Structure formats: structure tokens, C-alpha cells
Amino acid sequence: MALSNANNGATNVAARLQKELMDIMTNPTPGITAFPSSENLTIWTATIEGPSGTPYEALVFKLSFEFPATYPYSPPNVLFKTPIYHPNVDFSGRICLDILKDKWSAVYNIGTVLLSLQSLLGEPNNSSPLNGEAAELWDNDMLEYKRKVAARHKTPEELDAA
Amino acid sequence: MPQQSTLSFRPFSPRSNRLADKASSRAQAPDAPRSRDADLHNLHSNQPTMPAMELSKDVPDSTDWLPTAIPAFSHLEAALRCEVCKEFYNNPVTTSCAHTFCSLCIRRCISVDGKCPSCRSICQADKLVMNIAIREVVAKWQDARADALELARDKGSASDSGKKRKVDDTDLEDDKEPIRQTRARSTRSGRSAGAPNPYATVEDSGGERDEYLPAGFVRCPMCSTVMKQELVFDHVEVCTGENTNRTTRSSKLNHVLKDEGKQPHLKEPTAPVKRMAGLNYAMLSEAALRKKLKELGIPNSGSKPVMVRRHQEWINIFNSNCDAAENVRKTERELLRELEGWERAQGASTATIMKKDFDGTGHGIAHKSHFDKLVEEARAKAKKRPQSETRIEGRPETERPQAYKDNEVAFLNIGQGVEGLNAPGGRCF
Numbered sequence: 001m002a003l004s005n006a007n008n009g010a011t012n013v014a015a016r017l018q019k020e021l022m023d024i025m026t027n028p029t030p031g032i033t034a035f036p037s038s039e040n041l042t043i044w045t046a047t048i049e050g051p052s053g054t055p056y057e058a059l060v061f062k063l064s065f066e067f068p069a070t071y072p073y074s075p076p077n078v079l080f081k082t083p084i085y086h087p088n089v090d091f092s093g094r095i096c097l098d099i100l101k102d103k104w105s106a107v108y109n110i111g112t113v114l115l116s117l118q119s120l121l122g123e124p125n126n127s128s129p130l131n132g133e134a135a136e137l138w139d140n141d142m143l144e145y146k147r148k149v150a151a152r153h154k155t156p157e158e159l160d161a162a
Numbered sequence: 163m164p165q166q167s168t169l170s171f172r173p174f175s176p177r178s179n180r181l182a183d184k185a186s187s188r189a190q191a192p193d194a195p196r197s198r199d200a201d202l203h204n205l206h207s208n209q210p211t212m213p214a215m216e217l218s219k220d221v222p223d224s225t226d227w228l229p230t231a232i233p234a235f236s237h238l239e240a241a242l243r244c245e246v247c248k249e250f251y252n253n254p255v256t257t258s259c260a261h262t263f264c265s266l267c268i269r270r271c272i273s274v275d276g277k278c279p280s281c282r283s284i285c286q287a288d289k290l291v292m293n294i295a296i297r298e299v300v301a302k303w304q305d306a307r308a309d310a311l312e313l314a315r316d317k318g319s320a321s322d323s324g325k326k327r328k329v330d331d332t333d334l335e336d337d338k339e340p341i342r343q344t345r346a347r348s349t350r351s352g353r354s355a356g357a358p359n360p361y362a363t364v365e366d367s368g369g370e371r372d373e374y375l376p377a378g379f380v381r382c383p384m385c386s387t388v389m390k391q392e393l394v395f396d397h398v399e400v401c402t403g404e405n406t407n408r409t410t411r412s413s414k415l416n417h418v419l420k421d422e423g424k425q426p427h428l429k430e431p432t433a434p435v436k437r438m439a440g441l442n443y444a445m446l447s448e449a450a451l452r453k454k455l456k457e458l459g460i461p462n463s464g465s466k467p468v469m470v471r472r473h474q475e476w477i478n479i480f481n482s483n484c485d486a487a488e489n490v491r492k493t494e495r496e497l498l499r500e501l502e503g504w505e506r507a508q509g510a511s512t513a514t515i516m517k518k519d520f521d522g523t524g525h526g527i528a529h530k531s532h533f534d535k536l537v538e539e540a541r542a543k544a545k546k547r548p549q550s551e552t553r554i555e556g557r558p559e560t561e562r563p564q565a566y567k568d569n570e571v572a573f574l575n576i577g578q579g580v581e582g583l584n585a586p587g588g589r590c591f
Contacts (some may be wrong), residue, residue, distance in 0.1 A: 010505065012247070018221045019248040026225040069508050072246060073274050105279040106271050107245040 011083065013071050017041055020109050032114045034065070042067040046155070048114050054122040055146045056084075061152050063117070075104035078113060082159060085145075085152040087124040087135035095120075096130045121125075178487075222307075223248065232316035242300050246271065246279060251300050253485040255290040259283045262293050265482035273474045286442070292485050305377055435484040438477050443470045459494075460501060475504050 017036065024034055034046035044065040050056025061084055062082035066077040078100055088096045099108060099116055129135035137145040154162070224243060227236035244251050246267035253265040253298075261280040269287055271279050278285045380391050384401045441454065448466040455462035455469055460476050462469065479497050486492070492500075 015221070016248055019223045022221060022223050022225050026228055073270050101284075102275075104275075105277075105282060106267065106281040 013067055013069060014041055016072060017044075017067060023109075024111060025114070029111060029115070031118065032111065034106040034110050034114065037131065044070075044110065046114055046116045048121075051122045055142070055149045056121045059149075060156060061121075062156055062159060063114075065113075072106040074112070075100045075108075076110075078117070082156070083136055083154055084154045085131070085149045086121065086128050087131050087138055088120060090130040092123055094130070096125075096128060134158070171252075173232060195242055226311060227314065230311065231317035232314045235310075235314070239303075250304060251293075251296055253482055253487075254293040254300070255485050257285050258289040259285065265290070265292075265485035266478055269478040269482055270475075273478060287481065288437070290485070297487060338483045435486050437481045438547040441473065441475060443473075460498065461505075471503065472501070472509075476501055478505075 002132060007110070018041070021034075021036065031049040031051075034044055037043045037045065044067075046065060048060040048061050048063065050061070052058075055086075060082070064079050064081050064082040068074050068077070077094055080089055080095065082093075083091075084093070090096075095117070097116065097120060100113065115144045124135065125133040126138060134145065134148070137148065224236045224239040227233055227239060242250055244254075244262075244264040244267050246263055249264070251262065251264055254262050255265045255268060256262045257268060257278050259278050259281050261278055266287070268279075268290060271277070271286050272287050276285060277283065378391050379388055380394050382394055382397055382401055383390055384398065387397075389397060399405075408428070441451075443451065446454070448469075451466060451469050451473070452462045455473060458473075458476065460472065464472070476497075479500050483492050483497060
């Protein structure tokens, strides 16, 4: 059986990421993209579209994924590259999401993480905020919240220019 | 991927084994909405090439079926793959919560957090049981896959009308070797031409090409005796060409077939291999753990956390090998090599061992000529530089930093040399 040696350490991460890439390219999910960087398969760039009916509607956010050698047994390191105003994201783009920390499971993949992040945009977890001001505004002053979201956002073109 | 940016239709090349080819041909598959692909290209137009290191490997996966005549097989195949590694189940085991994974995959998950990755309920390694049925299905599917995929691809490109139709015999006759033919046929259910149940009777009516032979068996071209494929070449050397009579031929074949069908059931209950128990690492001192690793015959270098991780992985590799079918079980030496491969892949986390065990003087002796050459080069440069430098600016202070600059070149070269040698087998991936 040619495939029985697939579990051999060194090829683990690369093999699994290749399969994920195949999967994403052949079954694309609307509002989500992901692609590895040109020189390193363990570093990916992804984008999510803000879900409609939320303050993030029609905005596109860029993220970076870094996969450890122990992936998928440990979660990828995910950061928002686009500045985002959100209760569970700090100003350097670090994300507070349980499935990226202690609730990680080896069956999750890039697609499921991106979908979870997309739904986090519309349903922030305000009980453990990284950005306290955003959590308060979300609960009390939606207009001001929307203004702050728009002020902080940059389009991918603006990001590339900077 | 440069090919991607064109939206023209590319015919499927069944023999192509390059990821780039696969990806681009699939991206054009009718199932994939083109606008999404176009978006993807635009978004990543600044990084259009695939990581070069990965291109040479073929990645068979369930999406191979999407552009064929039987796209539904991609779901079938996805169901035969482990959710953790996305490979075909390798030594499948079932948890107490009834989820199935590769033995090694679930064991690794359990050593990380002790939970089932699918439902997050508590999971124990000693509650895992082999799933022999899935193992058999996967093995047989893998045997049939290449031929089935080829057939499905041919059908897909030849005619769309033939999507659900059963394949005719005439399609199979086209310049394909008999063995392939019989294999492809054995994958079809409900075929009843000639022999309704191939396991009961074998019709030997002259038409050799219509005869059922189990996968891996062929007829000797001279005496027509049925034998295993790998034996036929040795046999032909000594074959007298004498045709054994009809009854012995079919009875032999029946015997062979009977063996094939029964073997797995007879074999399984025998030889239960003793699985290794875990250790309570908190109760063990570093020295005791080091001794334990030595007793087990695995490397015992590094700090305690490094040894703990190595021991855990060793138990996982060892016990998952116990879940393998007897005939594919690996030797301890192969397992040790796997452990070594794993340790190398961990890279940064275990790099401290390498530094500690690095034999500096040995390395110096082995590469003396290389160092000497570097020193010479550096000296030659040092002689050249000051002249050109003083022409531009005559300040005396420039002389000292200049000397450091040349050393830097030498250091860089040495650094690169050492790095290249330290990385066993070059890159990690």
C-alpha cells in the first residue's frame, strides 16, 4: 500500500495542507478564499467577507495563517492583517477564539476556521473581550460602533500600498 | 500557478501527476463556479506561483472524482478517508464514541488533549478497537481506484450521455491488458455475463479474455495455469508449455479463490500483539525517564519535556502498528526510523538537542579544507579592499570597520555551510 507511509512525520503537514488546498480550490465557499505563500506552504494568506446584516457588511478582511509542524494536532496561528475593530480582536490583529486555542480539534481545517471567524464578526463574544471599548459600544451604541469599524478598516489595495 | 489565469478549457490528462496540472484542470470543472476562481486569482495576483518545493508530488484525493463521469464517488472516497490526516484510513480504529480514525491519528490526538476530535467527548487509547471491515473496504478500494478513475475519466471526456450507463464489454476490450480488464470488472456489482457467481464456478470455455480472475492473478501464457502475478516470470523460465487438463485448472483456481476469500477471517483472531502502556511522567525523574527510554531502545537525549514527547510518540507509533493487519505490520527498526522522521519534522522544538550534541572539533576536522579556503578568500579580499577604499576617502577610521566587514563575509559563508550540513537531507519538507 503506497499510502500507508503517509503518516511519516516530515510529510504530514505538507500532505494535509495540499489536500486542503485542493479542497478549497475545487469546492470554493462564497465569501472565503485561502492560498499558500509562494515560497512556504505552511504560511497562507486568506480573506473573509463581512457577513451581510452586520457592521462588517461588504468589507473584506485579510488574514495570515501559520501552521506549526504539529498541525493538525495543534491549531494554526491566525492573525487579522486588515485592521479590524472588534471585541475579540486586539489592535495587532490577535484573535480570541476558543477553537483556535483550547477547543481546537484535529478535524478542523482552514475552511472551518474561516467560517468560524466570519460568524464571529456577526456574533462577538462580549463576555471575554480583548477590546473592551468595542464590547461596550456593541451593546450600547451601535451607531458609534459602526463609525469606528468604518474608520479602522482598510481595503486590500490600501494595505498593499502601505 | 500561471496556468490558472487562463480560463480556457483544458482536457483532463489522466497520467498527469503534478499538483499544478490537477488544480488547474479541476478549477475548470463544471461544478466549480468560475467567478469564485477568478476572485481567488485576483486576490492573490501578487503571489501567483505555487510553493516550488511541493510541486513534484502527486496528491490523490477525493476531489479527483469531481471532473469525471462519477462525481458522486468523491463523497464515497471522502467517507473512506480519515478526518484528521485526510488520507485513506491507515489501520482504522473506532473510539468508544463510535468515530473512526487512523490508529496513529487518534492516538496522537488523545496524547494532546484526551478527546475525540469529532465530538470532543473523553477518549482513551486503551478503549480503541480495530475496525477490520473499514480496513478491508479501504484496501480493496485502493486496489481498484486507479483503474476505476481511469475508466471514469475516459467516460467523462468521451460522452456525457454515458454518465449513468453501465460500461459495455466492448469498452473494456480496447487495447488494455487482460489483467486490468479483469480487475476493473471485479469492481462492478451485479455483472452476470457467463459466471453469475465467480466464487462458485469458473467457466473455462476457451474465451480466456472473458474469464474471471481475482486481482493479482494471471494465466501463464504457455500452459495457462493460474498463478500469482509476481510468480509468473519465474514460472515462464521453467514452463514446459504442457497444458494441464481442464479439471485441475478450475479446481486450482477455485482453491485459490477460496483462500483469498477466507484468509482475512481466519487470520484476525491469532497473534494478539501486546500494546505498550503509558507512563506517569510526573512521577518519573529525568534520570529515571532517561533510563526507561534506553531500555526501550529509543534515543534518550534531550531535556525531560523532549523525552516525554518522544516517548509519547513512540507509544503512539508502536501501538498503532499493533492495529495494523498482520501482513503489513512493520518491524521495530522501521518504527524507529519513523520516530526519527517525526523528530526531524518537529524541527525547532527539539533543536536544542542538536546543539548540545554537536561535535564541534569533529566538524572542524572534517571541514578543515573548506575553512582554509574561506580564510584565504577573506584574506585576498582584505588586501584588495583598503586600496579601493582609500581612493574614495582617506579617513583612517575606516580601516577598522573594514576588517570586520571582511570577517562578516567569511562568517556568513561558514554559517551557510554549517546550516547546510546540519539539515539532514536538506529541507524539512
